[in-house]
Amino acid sequence: xxxxxxxxxxxxxxILIISCERITPRVPADDQILDGPIEGLTSAEKTRFLxxxxxxxxxxxxxxxxLGSVFVATSCGSCHAGDGKGTLFTTLTRFGQSDxxxxxxxxLGGPQLQNRAIPGYTPESIPAGATFSRFTxxxxxxxxxxxxxxxxxxxxxxDPSDAxxxxxxxxxxxxxxxxxxxxxxxxxxxxGRYIHRFGKKAAAYSLLHQTVNAYSxxxxxxxxxxxxxxxxxxxIDPEISTLTINNVVFYLQTLKAPIQRDQNDPQVKQGKQxxxxxxxxxxxxQTLKTGPSQIFAxxxxxxxxxxxxxxxxxxxGLDDGYTEGSAKTSEWRTPPLxxxxxxxxxxxxxxxxxxxxxxxxxxxxxEMHGGEATGSKNRFKQLAQSEQAxxxxxxxxx
Amino acid sequence: MLTIFGPALYGQTDTSFxxxxxxxxxxxxxxxxxxxxxxxxxxxxKLPVSLGGYLEANSSYFSxxxxxxxxSFQLPRLTMFMSASIRQRIKFMTEIEFEEGGREINIEFAAxxxxxxxxxxxxxxxxxxxxxxxxxxHDGPKWEFVSRPISSTTIIPSTxxxxxxxxxxxxxxxxxxxxxxxxxxxxxxDKIINNNQNRTxxxxxxxxxxxxxxxxxGVPLKTLKMAIKHRKIAEIGVSWMxxxxxxxxxxxxxxxxxxxxxxxxxxxxxxxxxxxxLNGEWVWAYVxxxxxxxxxxxxxxxxxxxxIVQPIKKGKMxxxxxxxxxxxxxxxxxxxxxxxxxxxxxxxADHVYALVPAISFRPSAQTVVRANYRYERRTDLLRxxxxxxxxxxFGFSTYF
Numbered sequence: 158x159x160x161x162x163x164x165x166x167x168x169x170x171x172i173l174i175i176s177c178e179r180i181t182p183r184v185p186a187d188d189q190i191l192d193g194p195i196e197g198l199t200s201a202e203k204t205r206f207l208x209x210x211x212x213x214x215x216x217x218x219x220x221x222x223x224l225g226s227v228f229v230a231t232s233c234g235s236c237h238a239g240d241g242k243g244t245l246f247t248t249l250t251r252f253g254q255s256d257x258x259x260x261x262x263x264x265l266g267g268p269q270l271q272n273r274a275i276p277g278y279t280p281e282s283i284p285a286g287a288t289f290s291r292f293t294x295x296x297x298x299x300x301x302x303x304x305x306x307x308x309x310x311x312x313x314x315x316d317p318s319d320a321x322x323x324x325x326x327x328x329x330x331x332x333x334x335x336x337x338x339x340x341x342x343x344x345x346x347x348x349g350r351y352i353h354r355f356g357k358k359a360a361a362y363s364l365l366h367q368t369v370n371a372y373s374x375x376x377x378x379x380x381x382x383x384x385x386x387x388x389x390x391x392x393i394d395p396e397i398s399t400l401t402i403n404n405v406v407f408y409l410q411t412l413k414a415p416i417q418r419d420q421n422d423p424q425v426k427q428g429k430q431x432x433x434x435x436x437x438x439x440x441x442x443q444t445l446k447t448g449p450s451q452i453f454a455x456x457x458x459x460x461x462x463x464x465x466x467x468x469x470x471x472x473x474g475l476d477d478g479y480t481e482g483s484a485k486t487s488e489w490r491t492p493p494l495x496x497x498x499x500x501x502x503x504x505x506x507x508x509x510x511x512x513x514x515x516x517x518x519x520x521x522x523x524e525m526h527g528g529e530a531t532g533s534k535n536r537f538k539q540l541a542q543s544e545q546a547x548x549x550x551x552x553x554x555x
Numbered sequence: 556m557l558t559i560f561g562p563a564l565y566g567q568t569d570t571s572f573x574x575x576x577x578x579x580x581x582x583x584x585x586x587x588x589x590x591x592x593x594x595x596x597x598x599x600x601k602l603p604v605s606l607g608g609y610l611e612a613n614s615s616y617f618s619x620x621x622x623x624x625x626x627s628f629q630l631p632r633l634t635m636f637m638s639a640s641i642r643q644r645i646k647f648m649t650e651i652e653f654e655e656g657g658r659e660i661n662i663e664f665a666a667x668x669x670x671x672x673x674x675x676x677x678x679x680x681x682x683x684x685x686x687x688x689x690x691x692x693h694d695g696p697k698w699e700f701v702s703r704p705i706s707s708t709t710i711i712p713s714t715x716x717x718x719x720x721x722x723x724x725x726x727x728x729x730x731x732x733x734x735x736x737x738x739x740x741x742x743x744x745d746k747i748i749n750n751n752q753n754r755t756x757x758x759x760x761x762x763x764x765x766x767x768x769x770x771x772x773g774v775p776l777k778t779l780k781m782a783i784k785h786r787k788i789a790e791i792g793v794s795w796m797x798x799x800x801x802x803x804x805x806x807x808x809x810x811x812x813x814x815x816x817x818x819x820x821x822x823x824x825x826x827x828x829x830x831x832x833l834n835g836e837w838v839w840a841y842v843x844x845x846x847x848x849x850x851x852x853x854x855x856x857x858x859x860x861x862x863i864v865q866p867i868k869k870g871k872m873x874x875x876x877x878x879x880x881x882x883x884x885x886x887x888x889x890x891x892x893x894x895x896x897x898x899x900x901x902x903x904a905d906h907v908y909a910l911v912p913a914i915s916f917r918p919s920a921q922t923v924v925r926a927n928y929r930y931e932r933r934t935d936l937l938r939x940x941x942x943x944x945x946x947x948x949f950g951f952s953t954y955f
Binding site for chain 2: 216
């Protein structure tokens, strides 16, 4: 009897071990997570993607490795958890610019508030008289596609003087290129300034631009591109290698686009129809395409980001009195809506939408639309409840 | 080394070729604090030195959210002890650990004990701070699970030993024993809030080898423990460890205020219902983190574990006359950041739970072959959907 028990337990053990694959957690479906590379990368490209992934998500900076002395967070992944949107906790504050004549508070720590400091240092505070805005981290997915939309395509969507009289204009944010950036060969500059496209105000030209600024302004890490200490303003040695920065940029370029779920659900289909009818698409453009790219998998692709990458006047409610580049304080870049349904997975199970996370649900976000979007917002409010529900369901499928 | 110990390994009797097994005091009044000496030792001829040690080896297969790195094998530690009775009531004991295949060599313990009176002993050297029970009683062969408890290795950074000295003593009467320990030692440094774990992380101070030479800030770490045991009921321990972790002055210049850290731990072990063994530990840790620093680095942590071990068969098995087969279960938890977000008012998560059912087989008391399943849920700071890790571990641990 007892030896049978022994044999039984040993057998049980063996079965358990053999069935490893069964009783370990399952891989979440590809359309449920934001992380992961785009399709069609070569092995060498996958290796670079992984190197960038590690630097972006796992490299935590300490005072020994250059953190600060003043900073906002200790790693890219702390704010962009799972490559998704952030929350009020990871929100950053910018201050000191109220029109297109530039930031008047650069000498007082502008444009970005470093509200944390390593022990022994004092964090910055917003100087008296400076207007400011809070920015909640956007998702980092599919940015490689967005980077490769040609200037010509962006300009074709712009309508600065509202020639078609639909109440919606849309202008690019033109900015000066920092010295470490080279414009793309097909760029269409205006008076020596270039079309910028990343960030809430579209004030960053490219993913390299955004990444260099993030290391410097968010974490206090100097690089060969921006060799300055955020605290003292003095030129210092790079605290991160150029290779790592390039790998992180490559990672951002090759992060896959969010995959839509429940595409064929009748409610979702109906909601999409409503989205188009309400005129949301005038800004949240469904389909864009990339131009030529050095990364083959990104060349000449169509994709569905639901943005036009242009600035729109969004009304007084969203005007914080702060701006960047040539944007007005009430203008915001249309954010891509892809990945919207997965936002709660990185926002602690909740929604924090619009530029500073003030909208706690998709409905609230729509109701906060003003300015050029007033018409479509009003049409949304007039919808029957079931039609609204269809629209929300569609947005959550993205 | 192994060849020297060879005969002892094979001859599981009390005597062998030229080694003698040192007789163990088998009274049930042993406490966790006695663990350092409560180990099998071998004596060589008439030499005054006894030797011992233990080895752990295991393999594991884990998968996190469906992604596995495959099967891997580890030799987490090989530990050697040496003890000597220098004269009556003067003892020396050292424990040297080779971790991860010899990449790290640590002196876990190396102390001289002078007994003036059972209630009054002086200990000096590299001591194991008596916080909780696991730190002092950490030998692999004593446990039925492949991994060490999470809270005892990541909140209490076991094995946590430091240079220091102090007093300990014991008083026993009939079925009762009462004991205390009180030490001053070197301690923590500011790595606990400046590390690449992105959270308050006490084990980060272990990387600082200089703590064996000098204190980081000149303030000693104080550790106090009191334990009481009834032979038939339970052993209960209460301990406190407190100090200052930052460099508040350097070269006479004041840099900051003194920033304290404190640990309070409770431990209990008992045998109930004839032969069901329970063993648990709970710890609370408090750190003064500057307000201007980032909330990822929390100022409060807590966690603990409970092990339940049930022998299901004792006696002769597979030719070993005194073997035991156990089933066991460990429940464990660690919260690295107890508190609320300033910006959100919501509770900060950053915690982990684990459930570990296990089977262990002991051909003799000194050797354990064990296998367990492990299911672990980790929730990040923001309370995003938890990552799940599960898998199997198999291994053995033996004194030699």
